[in-house]
Amino acid sequence: MAFIDIFNDIWSTLSNVDILIRIALSSVMLLIIVILSLWQNVGMETMFLWSFFRGFIQIVLMGSILTLIFDISKIWLLYIVLISMCVFAAFSISRRYRYPKMFLIELLAITSSSIFILTLVMFSGVPAAFEGIIPYPPQGEFIIPMGSMVISNTMVITSIVLERTKSDILKAKGSVEAALALGDSSTNAVRTILRDSYKAGLMPSTSRVAILGIVSIPGLMSGMIIGGVPPVEAAVYQIVIFLMILSSSFPASIIANALFTRQFFTKEHQFDLVFLNQLAKIEEEKNAQIKKNKKKMDKLKEKLRRKNKK
Amino acid sequence: MSKLNQVIIPTTCLYSLQAVDFVINDKKILSDISIDLEPGVITGIIGPSGAGKSTLLSLLNKLLSPTGGEIFFDGRNLSEYPSQELRKLVGLVQQRPHLFAGTVRYNLEYGPKIWKIKYSDEDLLELMSKVALPADFLDREIDGLSGGEQQRVSFARSLANQPCVLLLDEPTSALDIVSSEIIENTIKQLAKEGMKIIIVTHSLQQTQDLTEQLLFLKDGCFIEKTSTIDFFKKYDEEEIRTFFKSKTEEE
Numbered sequence: 001m002a003f004i005d006i007f008n009d010i011w012s013t014l015s016n017v018d019i020l021i022r023i024a025l026s027s028v029m030l031l032i033i034v035i036l037s038l039w040q041n042v043g044m045e046t047m048f049l050w051s052f053f054r055g056f057i058q059i060v061l062m063g064s065i066l067t068l069i070f071d072i073s074k075i076w077l078l079y080i081v082l083i084s085m086c087v088f089a090a091f092s093i094s095r096r097y098r099y100p101k102m103f104l105i106e107l108l109a110i111t112s113s114s115i116f117i118l119t120l121v122m123f124s125g126v127p128a129a130f131e132g133i134i135p136y137p138p139q140g141e142f143i144i145p146m147g148s149m150v151i152s153n154t155m156v157i158t159s160i161v162l163e164r165t166k167s168d169i170l171k172a173k174g175s176v177e178a179a180l181a182l183g184d185s186s187t188n189a190v191r192t193i194l195r196d197s198y199k200a201g202l203m204p205s206t207s208r209v210a211i212l213g214i215v216s217i218p219g220l221m222s223g224m225i226i227g228g229v230p231p232v233e234a235a236v237y238q239i240v241i242f243l244m245i246l247s248s249s250f251p252a253s254i255i256a257n258a259l260f261t262r263q264f265f266t267k268e269h270q271f272d273l274v275f276l277n278q279l280a281k282i283e284e285e286k287n288a289q290i291k292k293n294k295k296k297m298d299k300l301k302e303k304l305r306r307k308n309k310k
Numbered sequence: 311m312s313k314l315n316q317v318i319i320p321t322t323c324l325y326s327l328q329a330v331d332f333v334i335n336d337k338k339i340l341s342d343i344s345i346d347l348e349p350g351v352i353t354g355i356i357g358p359s360g361a362g363k364s365t366l367l368s369l370l371n372k373l374l375s376p377t378g379g380e381i382f383f384d385g386r387n388l389s390e391y392p393s394q395e396l397r398k399l400v401g402l403v404q405q406r407p408h409l410f411a412g413t414v415r416y417n418l419e420y421g422p423k424i425w426k427i428k429y430s431d432e433d434l435l436e437l438m439s440k441v442a443l444p445a446d447f448l449d450r451e452i453d454g455l456s457g458g459e460q461q462r463v464s465f466a467r468s469l470a471n472q473p474c475v476l477l478l479d480e481p482t483s484a485l486d487i488v489s490s491e492i493i494e495n496t497i498k499q500l501a502k503e504g505m506k507i508i509i510v511t512h513s514l515q516q517t518q519d520l521t522e523q524l525l526f527l528k529d530g531c532f533i534e535k536t537s538t539i540d541f542f543k544k545y546d547e548e549e550i551r552t553f554f555k556s557k558t559e560e561e
């Protein structure tokens with residue numbers, strides 16, 4: 001019954017003319033990035049369109065049932081929601097980066113790290129210490145938004161890390177092989193590459209913390225202050241969130257890297273040629289896609305040129 | 311340096327390859343290679359570009375494993391030989407020098423650190439003199455090095471590991487005559503001290519000066535194994551020139 005009400009509610013709101021105008025206006029921005037992507041031959045047009053369309057539907061649905069989820073106070077039910085978020089995160093990453101075993105690797109990395117950190121925070125003194133700001137004992141209202149921030153950031157950061165690791169290993173294949181030829185183990189031979197990948201992944205979030213309050217005022221904190229929470233307490237809470245994001249992403253990246261880089265090598269500390277071959281094929285498909293997009297763009301340009309002549 | 315002639319394995323047969331195939335992406339790169347290599351001589355591997363010489367070297371220190379057939383080293387099947395131990399004994403100088411980011415010192419100490427071999431600064435300098443690198447290069451970043459200098463660092467890096475077999479993949483291809491000569495003398499000296507040397511080369515002069523026996527590869531097939539003397543008796547100049555074709559074309 002409740003769900004039908006929710007859908008009716010969504011429908012009546014979305015068919016409101018004011019809302020439609022807002023959506024149309026925002027679509028102009030989407031159009032701008034799509035045109036830029038075509039112009040610069042980035043090949044991300046469909047991804048932009050699809051991400052925003054999908055994200056929009058999801059967030060509308062989520063927003064509408066949020067009131068239901070916020071009321072969850074049964075711990076096991078909260079865990080089910082959190083774990084489903086992890087599964088979904090891993091799934092969408094594995095769709096974007098189609099490397100072998102990507103889903104499993106991301107699932108293991110994201111779930112273990114973020115659930116561990118969230119559990120730690122939930123059952124430590126943190127919620128109690130924030131009594132009055134967040135509900136205590138822990139409730140959906142507090143756990144779900146926090147969990148979503150931790151999980152989505154962990155997902156993004158691990159994917160940056162893995163992408164970096166992949167391209168660096170391929171780029172440095174010769175010197176990795178040189179290290180192996182000296183009798184180095186495969187794990188040790190990629191150590192500096194992994195180190196750089198952590199830097200690449202964690203740097204953006206860390207710089208975001210470093211400019212907190214000067215350039216950026218996070219939405220969460222603003223919301224809390226508007227909602228009547230004293231600014232200092234909201235600030236402390238915000239810092240806790242950032243710490244959670246980093247302390248979940250870092251171990252998740254280590255786990256993901258360990259599982260991912262293992263695939264590059266055989267037990268005999270050699271490059272696994274079958275795996276490298278798979279990667280090369282994936283890369284080829286990606287490049288073919290970009291080429292196709294380029295052709296599309298050329299056609300479009302041609303059309304415009306003809307029109308101008310007329 | 312006394313360190314270099316420490317471990318010498320007594321063998322009757324250094325390597326024995328039995329019907330070795332190597333296939334990659336359904337492409338046959340080496341097919342049906344059977345050779346026995348005796349220790350105690352400098353072995354040259356020659357053949358036109360793309361013959362599979364570098365691939366063969368990678369098989370010998372197990373950076374690659376044969377897709378068919380078997381390789382024995384010192385009487386032991388390579389498939390059962392622990393890779394890391396093997397690579398400590400069998401050094402490889404890659405065709406293109408892939409140095410590690412950092413200083414020359416970092417590169418030279420990389421192998422010894424794995425194997426807990428201690429090097430003093432004097433030891434390092436002695437090592438560098440063997441490959442005609444000036445002493446002031448020790449703490450230089452590798453970024454600024456020329457191609458030939460990099461190649462010499464790469465050679466020294468493999469030597470630093472104190473291997474008893476050394477696989478050399480065109481170690482002087484980027485060097486001038488003077489440094490080439492120094493390297494060639496070093497190779498001769500190492501061989502005298504008991505190190506087994508297998509060298510891929512495109513240089514006619516190097517083949518004559520250094521090697522005692524030759525493996526001749528072509529299109530992934532093993533054509534023949536002869537002593538260097540017989541090889542130069544058997545073929546006339548024109549034929550030999552075609553065997554070393556890729557290099558003469560470059561020159």
Ligand SMILES: Nc1ncnc2c1ncn2[C@@H]1O[C@H](COP(=O)(O)OP(=O)(O)OP(=O)(O)O)[C@@H](O)[C@H]1O
Pocket residue numbers: 334335337339357358359360361362363364365366405
């Ligand atoms: N990873 C790989 N994937 C596909 N083909 C490869 C790969 N490695 C080597 N080959 C092919 O195998 C053949 C032999 O290569 P290899 O490097 O062993 O030749 P080479 O005799 O050392 O030649 P050169 O004298 O030019 O160094 C070449 O045709 C090369 O293109």
Ligand SMILES: [Mg+2]
Pocket residue numbers: 363364365405479
């Ligand atoms: Mg080669």
